[in-house]
Amino acid sequence: MSGRPLRVVTVGAGIGGLTLALLLRRRGVTAEVLEQAPELREVGAAVALAANGTRVLDEVGLADALDRVSFEPTELIHRHGVDGHHIAAHPVAGWYRERFGAPFLGVHRVHLQMLLGEAWGSEHLHLGWRVADIEQRDGAVRVRSADGRELDADVVVGADGVHSVVRRWVTGGDSATYSGTSGFRGLVPVEQLTALPDPGAIQFWVGPGAHLLHYPIGDGSVINFLAVVEGPARWTEPTWMADDEPGAHLTPFGHWHPAVTQMIGAAPQGPRWGLFSRPPLHRWNRGAVVLLGDAAHAMLPHHGQGANQTIEDAAVLATELAPCGAADVPGALARYTTRRRGRTRQVQLASWATSPVLHLPDHSPALRARDSRLTRLPEDLAWIHGHDALAGDGRPAAVTTARG
Numbered sequence: 001m002s003g004r005p006l007r008v009v010t011v012g013a014g015i016g017g018l019t020l021a022l023l024l025r026r027r028g029v030t031a032e033v034l035e036q037a038p039e040l041r042e043v044g045a046a047v048a049l050a051a052n053g054t055r056v057l058d059e060v061g062l063a064d065a066l067d068r069v070s071f072e073p074t075e076l077i078h079r080h081g082v083d084g085h086h087i088a089a090h091p092v093a094g095w096y097r098e099r100f101g102a103p104f105l106g107v108h109r110v111h112l113q114m115l116l117g118e119a120w121g122s123e124h125l126h127l128g129w130r131v132a133d134i135e136q137r138d139g140a141v142r143v144r145s146a147d148g149r150e151l152d153a154d155v156v157v158g159a160d161g162v163h164s165v166v167r168r169w170v171t172g173g174d175s176a177t178y179s180g181t182s183g184f185r186g187l188v189p190v191e192q193l194t195a196l197p198d199p200g201a202i203q204f205w206v207g208p209g210a211h212l213l214h215y216p217i218g219d220g221s222v223i224n225f226l227a228v229v230e231g232p233a234r235w236t237e238p239t240w241m242a243d244d245e246p247g248a249h250l251t252p253f254g255h256w257h258p259a260v261t262q263m264i265g266a267a268p269q270g271p272r273w274g275l276f277s278r279p280p281l282h283r284w285n286r287g288a289v290v291l292l293g294d295a296a297h298a299m300l301p302h303h304g305q306g307a308n309q310t311i312e313d314a315a316v317l318a319t320e321l322a323p324c325g326a327a328d329v330p331g332a333l334a335r336y337t338t339r340r341r342g343r344t345r346q347v348q349l350a351s352w353a354t355s356p357v358l359h360l361p362d363h364s365p366a367l368r369a370r371d372s373r374l375t376r377l378p379e380d381l382a383w384i385h386g387h388d389a390l391a392g393d394g395r396p397a398a399v400t401t402a403r404g
């Protein structure tokens with residue numbers, strides 16, 4: 001390592017950019033974090049953080065603060081969407097923390113973003129800095145903002161989300177793949193959900209052509225939901241969100257259990273979200289410019305892993321970069337890509353495969369095998385939730401992982 005400190009620029013102050021910056025700082029490297037928004041403010045919806053993410057946030061020092069603003073579900077329950085019978089149920093609170101060494105938590109996105117932002121502070125955060133251009137020169141990378149400001153770095157990390165400008169620069173541009181499914185999201189006070197059994201649980205209501213996922217967030221008084229439906233067959237809107245006819249969010253659930261229709265009907269009708277995934281990348285970097293999080297591997301939401309995989313990326317990249325001088329960056333980025341590419345691809349593929357399985361028709365011959373798999377779910381998913389992205393960073397692995 002050379003004498004001069006490594007100059008790291010992170011494009012994006014979302015979950016990935018801030019987690020990376022915080023982990024680097026703990027290892028003695030100060031990053032400059034560039035964010036296009038004029039203030040750090042995530043809007044809407046919630047995020048479920050699994051053990052593979054929360055164990056890294058613990059390392060950042062956020063475990064107690066996160067516990068205060070989030071809710072640990074009591075159980076994971078799969079039910080039939082129409083008659084409501086239990087297909088499978090597993091304890092979460094207590095059991096999950098014990099099994100995977102870190103909690104599963106439902107948190108409002110605003111609260112997570114605030115915790116990360118407050119932990120990072122304002123000194124090395126550059127708001128209103130929208131990266132528009134990147135130029136690689138001998139031994140340095142120059143990023144340029146839309147209004148002409150410039151900054152040089154030894155390594156630039158594209159943590160700029162699903163519509164990443166940095167990904168376009170690294171790959172030359174590629175298109176997202178539409179899944180043929182779309183979703184409606186909402187937040188509802190639990191007191192309005194009089195028909196809902198087990199309001200403290202994370203639950204999937206599954207049925208022909210659709211499913212509803214919900215879990216409590218914060219102090220448990222609000223339920224976050226995502227209702228996923230088949231179609232439209234083609235997504236023709238210019239953006240991934242589109243206004244729909246009044247009631248379009250309820251139509252596919254017309255004859256479903258009252259808990260389902262009550263929940264979806266209780267939230268103001270939001271836009272329909274086309275569910276897209278980015279194709280897995282072989283190359284994650286171009287020179288000293290590298291991708292992280294959704295910019296590298298945006299995925300469907302059905303394993304609740306977009307943010308968690310992003311946090312894992314941050315842990316691995318921080319571990320690889322922190323001991324480096326500028327000359328060591330190529331090796332560090334190669335090791336980071338090798339450690340992250342296969343695993344994130346597996347999670348992307350598993351997320352893609354999940355929604356058709358949840359949407360099976362009632363008389364499908366595959367139903368029995370699906371239901372039997374759901375009874376083994378926590379162990380089947382141990383390769384995701386048990387993974388310790390910080391292992392190899394002088395820490396022992398938290399749990400044994402089945403595949404990861």
Ligand SMILES: Cc1cc2nc3c(=O)[nH]c(=O)nc-3n(C[C@H](O)[C@H](O)[C@H](O)COP(=O)(O)OP(=O)(O)OC[C@H]3O[C@@H](n4cnc5c(N)ncnc54)[C@H](O)[C@@H]3O)c2cc1C
Nearest residue numbers: 012014015016036048131160161293294304305306307308
């Ligand atoms: C409604 C919703 C619910 C979700 N639920 C879950 C869940 O339960 N569990 C889970 O694991 N994942 C979930 N996800 C996915 C998860 O939110 C993402 O995978 C995660 O936020 C990715 O983090 P990121 O840092 O890569 O990108 P982001 O968090 O999107 O951050 C990107 C940042 O980059 C900034 N930026 C963009 N372009 C530029 C530019 N040119 N210059 C400077 N800054 C720029 C953006 O303003 C933003 O702040 C959900 C996503 C959504 C939308």
